[in-house]
Amino acid sequence: MPQLNPAPWLLILVFxxxxxxxxxxxxxxxxxxxxxxxxxxxxxxxxTPWTWQWH
Incomplete structure (x- = not known):
């Protein structure tokens, strides 16, 4: 199983x-x-308070 070979993956992880x-x-x-x-x-x-012009 090539996944278990740590040689290429370890270098990629470290880099x-x-x-x-x-x-x-x-x-x-x-x-x-x-x-x-x-x-x-x-x-x-x-x-300042706002004066309501329409009241």
Whole structure:
């Protein structure tokens, strides 16, 4: 049964984990979000009541 021969599969497993743990994370982490959140002011806005024109 060729599935039980670990020689090719072990090398593929080790190489794929090497790629997943060393090459891919820096590439993914280098992307920036298109809309970086800006700091909000801590002042509360002055709330004015809305006057209903049709009453």
């Amino acid at each position: 794929s984990w090497f790629v997943f743990t060393t090459i891919i994370p820096p590439k993914v982490a280098s992307h920036k979000t298109p809309n970086d959140p800006s700091l909000q002011s801590t002042k509360t806005p002055k709330m």
